[in-house]
Amino acid sequence: MTCLVAFAAVECGAQAPAAPAPAAAAEPQPLAVAAQTPEPGKLLLERRPLIAATLADPAGVDPKTLTVEVDGVDVTLLVKVEAGRITYAPPADLAHGERTIKISAAGPGGVALAPVEWKFKIRRFAAFEEASLSGELSSTFEHALRKPKKEPSDASGVSKKTETPVNNFQNNLSVRGLLKEGDFTARLDSNIRYNDEFRPRARPKSENDKLDIANYLIGVERNPLLFELGDVSIQEGFFGAPSLSRRGMHLKLDEMQNIGVSLHGFATRYETTTGHDPFFGVEDGDSVLVGGALIVAPFQDREILKLHALNVRGHRFSSAPGSNVGGIVSGERGELTSFGTSSAFLGGQLKLSTEVAFSEFDQNTLDDIREQADKAYRARLEGTQGLGMLLEAPVTTLAAFEYSYVGFEFRSPANPGIQPDRRGWAFKDDTTWKIVTLSWGYSTFEDNTDLLVLLPRVRSRTWEAALGLTPAELPSPVFTYKRQIQRSYYEPETFGEKGIDNIQTTYDLRVAWGLGESLSVNWGASLIVFDDKRLITSTTTGGDVYTWQTQAGLTLKPLKTLSVSPNYNYTLVDEKTKTVVLDSGATIHDRVRTEAHTATLTLVQELIPKILNLDVQASGASSASSDDSVDNQTYSGVARLTWNVGSLFWDYGKQALSLRTNFNRVVDHVARRDTNEVGIFLILDLLSPYNL
């Protein structure tokens, strides 16, 4: 029975609420309301909507205990209660976005009822449920009080472009936006950098691109479709495009859960990681990649089998050395088609994936050589298995096996990292028990498997094992052993007997120890033994090499405002039979030891928290060899004192003033050169937010 009642008096003799059950004493009965206005989840344009609710059981409510909150603000004094209906008319505009209404009350006996709460949204614009645009302009103006290098003379031939500028103006505008209406969402995430440098004399301004980089990602989504334009990330297949982060666009249709089909089309281009590239478009000088993928899951359990087909076409799939990738195979035109499967069984405990890919490519479209074509394939099986209990703790193992073959003339226009003319397999297993992790693996690969007679065919095998312990509050050691064997099973005469055979063995021990937030320590040491199997003659260079290395570092926070992190590394390279040229010009084989010390220090000190900061980073390195071919020392550092002045200069955003000094010294005893540079800079940093 439901009665509508006024809060002041019960009018219809409604049934008294039933006595709460003992179990319910811990969980209060909910306050029953009906006809909430605005309805829960409703989208409104009205900034001052009438907020109302009707009590379902007024007799069970003590009207004196009634409270109403809007976004946590108590508005009970402005609430009207008539005939069991609570109404509240906001006296001012409510904020855009999601608003929360909460009504609380207690029963007649003073027993608190569980409050009722609901939410609705107030739109900013009529067309969109949510809309926002915000920007942050970060600007740094740097003035050299003392430049670290003397300006080269006009006749020296040294470019002034390489010199430190007198003034440096660097800016980054970050813009983020969002539009949302129901299932439709559009997002913008972008950064635009503008750098300008000012130099004296012949070239008052830099000739570098001032707009350093503009990157952006615009995403439009309406389930099941996703379209992205800008700096996209594409992952399709292994030989195809396992991980592409490039400028471009892609469209995805994902109906995998409904009908077991997913479609993906993409078009990208290179040359976006550095340089000025604010627009999207296909230009002659750029490497272009266009492709599409289809994924079909034929069974109701989508994970049992997924079939994957991919086709990509590339144009000028090369990247110039020095852009972001140095030294890769290039091609004028290429195409790749691949087919693959992926399956997961036993709730994901066993996974199998396969892929076969066919490629065609033409290194030079203008010559008479036709396209080269070849294939590659790969299969991977991995599984997780519990091996039982040992001393009341489970032992689990994760094992993976992979076989791959890549043909001599296989080139993927979408994956320049694929190594052609290679076949082999690898196995890896990780077994964990309590604090112990044991990893081991074996791999064997054969390179130059084609019938090219000018190169030796190489078989490389690797054994690897690592044992790690992670005891609580104690040092965590990891010991690694690795043995790599390289042998040829065909050698051209020019390579001589055992021309490329060798064994490399690595022993490595690392220990890390965290002592709360104030101290963490790490130490490591390794020995790498290179055993050259060649017959070393007077005309051969090389021989056995032993490399010793140790490294130690710690992070210390003696005060809450001070952090110090020194690090030291020592390397000794012991070459047993190195070719040495004597002062007389004669060449002999001799044992040569080269030692290198590298030390770094990072210090962060908040002199006045949030206001005055001191940051120091310094490093030094020294290398010397027993044959006197190397003997140099390098010291460098930067120290920066930053005064966060808030809005001191003008009442907008944040400003900071900094004084920075750079130090760099290089002493080369072999070349008889000693370069000493010190620079001092005054810097103004500005942060200007723009929110719409």
Add this chain to the structure above:
Amino acid sequence: MRTPRAAPALLLAALLLVAASGPAAALAAFAVTRVELVFPNGRGEITVPLRYPQLRAFGMLRFSAVGVVRATWKVDGRILGPVVEPTVFNEDLIVATPELPTFEPGLHKVTLEFTDPKPAFKVPTITYFVTAEDYEDFKRRMEKLK
């Protein structure tokens, strides 16, 4: 379709395996054949707020023979840390920088300077931009936007 073994095929093998000269001379020599430097976003550039923690760059390196690579990570010309790692023939060696300094707003350049072996090509330089917005403020702003 496979074409007969001819000069272009030989040239491709050379491109793969050779650092500077012909294939016969190069396979036995320890040489770097490929260098790719990236930030965690998979690109050669990234923008981070001031005092962003644990920013690192990664290098994917490939060599034409077995040996121990010795190199130095440098930021704006300063030494950040050494790299001493054994390599495997034709397999990628992935190395990471120590934590990159993010206490200076503005543009910073990261590169890997090789001591041994010396590359026959220009090693890439990648850049990161540190904004003047403090990381804690940035985190709060992002949470608010979400």
